[in-house]
Amino acid sequence: MVLDSIETAPREDLRQVQDDRLRETVRNAYENVAFYRETFDEAGLAPADVESVDDLSKLPFTTKEDFRDTYPTGMFAVDMDEVIRIHASSGTTGKPKIVGYTRDDLDVWTDAVARCLVAAGVGPDDVVQNAYGYGLFTGGLGLHQGVEELGATVIPIGGGNTQRQVELLVDLESDVLTCTPSYALYLAEVADDMGIDIRDLPLRTIIFGAEPCTEPMRNEIEERLGVTGIDIYGLSEIVGPGVSVECEAQAGLHVWEDYFYPEVIDPATGDPVEEGEEGELVLTTLAKDALPVLRYRTGDLTTLNYDTCKCGRTCVRMDNITGRSDDLILVRGVNFYPSEVESVVLEFDEVAPHYRIDLRREGSLDRVEITVELVEGFDGSSADLEDRIETRLSNVLSFTPDELNLVAYGSIARTEVGKVQRVYDHRGR
Numbered sequence: 001m002v003l004d005s006i007e008t009a010p011r012e013d014l015r016q017v018q019d020d021r022l023r024e025t026v027r028n029a030y031e032n033v034a035f036y037r038e039t040f041d042e043a044g045l046a047p048a049d050v051e052s053v054d055d056l057s058k059l060p061f062t063t064k065e066d067f068r069d070t071y072p073t074g075m076f077a078v079d080m081d082e083v084i085r086i087h088a089s090s091g092t093t094g095k096p097k098i099v100g101y102t103r104d105d106l107d108v109w110t111d112a113v114a115r116c117l118v119a120a121g122v123g124p125d126d127v128v129q130n131a132y133g134y135g136l137f138t139g140g141l142g143l144h145q146g147v148e149e150l151g152a153t154v155i156p157i158g159g160g161n162t163q164r165q166v167e168l169l170v171d172l173e174s175d176v177l178t179c180t181p182s183y184a185l186y187l188a189e190v191a192d193d194m195g196i197d198i199r200d201l202p203l204r205t206i207i208f209g210a211e212p213c214t215e216p217m218r219n220e221i222e223e224r225l226g227v228t229g230i231d232i233y234g235l236s237e238i239v240g241p242g243v244s245v246e247c248e249a250q251a252g253l254h255v256w257e258d259y260f261y262p263e264v265i266d267p268a269t270g271d272p273v274e275e276g277e278e279g280e281l282v283l284t285t286l287a288k289d290a291l292p293v294l295r296y297r298t299g300d301l302t303t304l305n306y307d308t309c310k311c312g313r314t315c316v317r318m319d320n321i322t323g324r325s326d327d328l329i330l331v332r333g334v335n336f337y338p339s340e341v342e343s344v345v346l347e348f349d350e351v352a353p354h355y356r357i358d359l360r361r362e363g364s365l366d367r368v369e370i371t372v373e374l375v376e377g378f379d380g381s382s383a384d385l386e387d388r389i390e391t392r393l394s395n396v397l398s399f400t401p402d403e404l405n406l407v408a409y410g411s412i413a414r415t416e417v418g419k420v421q422r423v424y425d426h427r428g429r
């Protein structure tokens with residue numbers, strides 16, 4: 001099932017739509033946003049130089065810093081009286097990135113999310129419990145409006161309130177839950193404590209996003225909750241959730257390319273990578289009026305696959321994002337991603353899917369401390385387990401952590417609201 005015919009349209013037809021919309025987006029950005037006018041002028045470019053998506057590579061990138069420098073609304077292309085909604089990124093450092101939507105922009109976003117829900121197998125008869133935070137974060141209202149558009153039932157519970165969440169899953173027989181992957185696992189733990197096994201409930205799908213989730217973590221969620229886990233991606237600067245989503249084939253996330261144009265670049269050089277190679281995702285909006293964004297460097301690492309999916313959709317698929325270019329941890333000449341630690345931790349049945357990475361400085365040396373939780377009721381030899389985990393970590397990461405702590409089940413704080421934090425850098429740079 002697809003919601004809009006463009007999802008399965010021949011790529012030449014899609015291309016026509018993209019080219020038309022890009023020209024309009026560039027015109028809007030140049031005429032109405034001082035930042036874009038200046039960057040075009042500096043690069044010696046005129047809007048007419050961009051006739052098709054092939055010309056995009058002529059344009060400079062837009063970065064997070066550009067949003068910060070123009071805080072709060074300097075990137076807006078319309079007057080505030082045309083803006084009917086404001087959201088903001090959930091960045092933990094510096095000023096948030098403020099984003100705005102006209103009524104047409106909200107329609108585009110709503111349609112993008114409704115397409116995601118259909119791709120995930122959600123229908124008008126379903127009850128969707130929305131546990132993304134409502135408010136400035138785009139997750140709550142973003143999913144909410146998509147569910148209503150589809151005519152399914154939305155339960156707008158938002159983040160936290162976990163016992164109540166479990167009660168509602170039982171009492172309202174929710175078919176679908178939308179939340180972060182870390183929260184899905186926390187919910188299962190709270191349900192256990194309440195004597196409820198989520199696998200026995202009607203819940204069949206979790207639409208998770210806003211945080212990276214490795215394949216082993218997805219398997220853990222699927223097994224623990226007895227559901228299909230569908231990955232949804234998006235970011236405030238581009239629209240919020242709904243830029244891309246997996247279909248039921250779970251074989252990459254379909255990007256709604258008539259609304260968002262994706263490129264993948266080498267983060268070091270800014271050059272495009274070959275198709276199928278990993279790099280940083282760069283997105284251009286094609287149908288937004290209040291906040292047109294050209295070549296935005298998302299920081300998220302992925303690859304693109306242009307093969308038609310077995311679901312029939314012709315739009316490009318991106319790989320699940322398991323890291324950001326700025327997540328890379330550099331310690332004593334080696335580097336690794338937190339997702340690599342996650343994959344190792346989840347290989348061991350004796351440990352729970354909760355971990356944290358602490359980076360400290362002692363004298364002039366950096367130390368890496370990894371803490372993982374034992375499963376509930378663990379009664380084996382923790383020295384032997386520690387050796388085995390350490391060996392795997394050294395093989396995968398090519399270095400041995402300075403300290404590996406195995407701690408009792410429940411020792412690592414859970415995240416009830418917002419995004420989980422797994423890396424704590426105490427080095428104070």
Ligand code: DLL
Pocket residue numbers: 088089090091132138139208209210211212213231232233234235236237240241242298300320321322324
């Ligand atoms: O997290 C929007 C969202 C809400 C997406 C609900 C999915 C579900 P921001 O707070 O602006 O927006 O954060 C965007 O979160 O650049 C990624 O680094 C990360 N992210 C979002 N979705 C995924 C995902 C929302 N499915 C930033 N997998 C992005 C991995 C994700 N990372």
